[in-house]
Amino acid sequence: MKYLALIYAAAEEEPQPNTPEFNEMMAGYQTASETYVNDDVFVAGQALQPVETATSIRIRDGKAILTDGPFAETKEQLGGFYVFECDTLDDAIKYAKMIPTAKYGTVEVRPIMTFD
Amino acid sequence: MTTAPDAVHTAIEYTLRQDRGRLISALTAVIGDFEMAEGCLQDATIAALKDWPKNGIPKSRRGWLLQVARRRALDRFRRAKDFSEKSTQIMVLEQAEIDAPADNHDIPDHRLRLIFTCCHPALDTKTHVALTLRTLGGLTTDEIARAFLDKPATMGQRLARARAKISKSRIGFEIPDGAELQDRMGSVLAVIYLIFNEGYATTKGVRPIRVDLCDEAIFLARLMCDLSPETPEIEGLLALILLTHSRRAARYHEGVYTPLDQQDRSLWDQRRISEGQTVLERALKRGQIGPYQLQASIAALHCEAKSSQVTDWAQVAALYRLLAQIEPSAIVTLNLAVAVSYGEGVQQALDLLDPLADRLTDYQPYHAARADMLRRMGRGPEAIAAYGRALAITQTQGEVAFLQNRIAEISNQPKKRPSA
Known part of the structure; x- marks a missing residue:
């Protein structure tokens, strides 16, 4: 079964580039991604551009309304994701725990629906 | 041979109360899906309501229910669109059909796996309690709703949502291994203790002590002792519950709360005290002290004292100080202060x-x-x-x-x- 791990963090809590914390985080992502590939659970994973680049779209009465910004103005914003192939939620949680952002942000794990 | 509907109802109710956890766990183990296991047992119950009045109550009621539930599962799998993906389960169920006659008593016991699923950290605490009482304790949804002063419909929704989450997100049906086991065991024991405390020191309402919840907690703690023997903290929890519960009859006098120092100690249940002491001694001999064993040791000191005046308060305080080191909390300090x-x-x-x-x-x-x-x-x-x-x-x-x-x-x- 596939699980989506959504990675959320507040911008001000993220390590800034060219700091030891930032380098540690990036190394953490590399280690995590390598583990996912080695354990054969990696399906996909990407980081997103900052939330300022987001555009939200709603179609109402046939007309597309574009909003400059994210869907929800919350403190923690979506910053990236992984898709894992795992047998159980417990396994997916085990891999999600390795995501460095979980240490200061939030990782939400959701099973991906299959239509049969 | 026909049987009166009342007798059938009683027989089904009794069987489900006794064996619900065992049946659900055995079904989940072969079906691989907790929600579907619940559904199939429900189907089997309905089938029993029709069949037993006509053909009599079977010799092994739980064997009958298990077999019918397995057949229902097999039907569901054969009808499913993703038939080929279910071939393993179908094979296992077909084999079970050949192996197991209806009067088979020997149902595999997977209740330990089941309780870890019910108390999984991906579910919230109130759900742990409700699901554990429903699935392993065998209380009905209405009884659980009453115990927590919830509407039956609200409690029903909570349980349905939890079963759906377990099934859809595939929460594991397994005993956690390695480093995780201790943590997960901790949450199972916390759920049992929470059930006991809600019964013993209920926070709301008219009835001061809910014996039904206390009895459920004792049942679950005993069950855990059986399922995971020689685990000192489980024994510690059982001892703590037994020793605390032994004072039940003295805790209220004509409906008025009576503090420990004024309780009529002749009302304390000596049978429970001696069982609690035995279980505690067994736990302490294993030489791995923990919070439940410490609290049980404190409860034992109270139970052994003839009055509040002759209680070994220095020893009680020493045990609370030790507890505060292992598990510091404001509540432990409060209890320490009382001993001091x-x-x-x-x-x-x-x-x-x-x-x-x-x-x-x-x-x-x-x-x-x-x-x-x-x-x-x-x-x-x-x-x-x-x-x-x-x-x-x-x-x-x-x-x-x-x-x-x-x-x-x-x-x-x-x-x-x-x-x-």
């Missing part, structure tokens, strides 16, 4: 309480304990104020009556008269 107030001095106890004021401002026992200490020091007006604060946040009638009595006693005293 009897063993070392009321002023020393108040000194321990003062720093807790902010953290425990909404915690009734804090104000009640403080009020009692002030009363014993003869500081009447302060004691009345503290009793008043406790009274303002008390929701059970028996404790309201006790606190009102205390306030009246102090108010009627002609002059300050320090005691204890």
Whole structure:
């Protein structure tokens, strides 16, 4: 079964580039991604551009309304994701725990629906 | 042979109460899906309601229910669109059909796996409690709703949502391994203790003690002892519950809460005390101390004392100090303070309480304990104020009556008269 791990963090809590914390985080992502590939659970994973680049779209009465910004103005914003192939939620949680952002942000794990 | 519908109802109800956890766990193990296991057992129950009045109550009722539930699962799998993906389960179920005659008593016991699923950290605590009571304790949804003063429909939704989440997100049906086991065992034991406390010191309502919940907690703690033998903290929890529960009959007198130092100790249940002591001794011999064993040891000291005056308060305080080291919390310090107030001095106890004021401002026992200490020091007006604060946040009638009595006693005293 596939699980989506959504990675959320507040911008001000993220390590800034060219700091030891930032380098540690990036190394953490590399280690995590390598583990996912080695354990054969990696399906996909990407980081997103900052939330300022987001555009939200709603179609109402046939007309597309574009909003400059994210869907929800919350403190923690979506910053990236992984898709894992795992047998159980417990396994997916085990891999999600390795995501460095979980240490200061939030990782939400959701099973991906299959239509049969 | 026909059987009266009433007898059938009673037989089904009794079987499900006794064996529900065993049946669900055995079904989940072969089906691989907890929600579907629930559904198939439900189908089997309905089938029994039709079949048993006509053909008589079978010799092995749980064997009958298991077999019919397995057949229902097989039907569902064969009809499913993703038929080929279910071939393993279909094979297992077909084999089970060949192997197991309807009167088979030997149902594999997977209840330990099931309780870890019910208390999985991806579900919230109230759901752990409800799901454990429903699935392993065999209480009905209505009974659980009543116990927690919830509407049956709300409780039903909570349980349905939890089963759907377990199934859709595939929460594991397994005993956690390695480092995780201790944590996960901790949450299972916490759920059982929570059920007991909700029964023993219920926070709301008229009935001071909900014996049904206490009995469920004892059942579950015993079950855990059987399923995971030689685990000292499980034994510690069982001992703690038995020893605490032994004082049940003395805890309320004519509906009014009675504190430990005024309880009629002849009402304490000696059978439970001796069982609790035996279980505790067995746990302590294993040489791995933990919070439940410490709390059980404290409860045992109370149970062994003929009165509050001859209680080994120094030992009680020492055990609370040890507990505070392992699991520091404001509540442990509060309990330590009470022991200190009897063993070392009321002023020393108040000194321990003062720093807790902010953290425990909404915690009734804090104000009640403080009020009692002030009363014993003869500081009447302060004691009345503290009793008043406790009274303002008390929701059970028996404790309201006790606190009102205390306030009246102090108010009627002609002059300050320090005691204890």
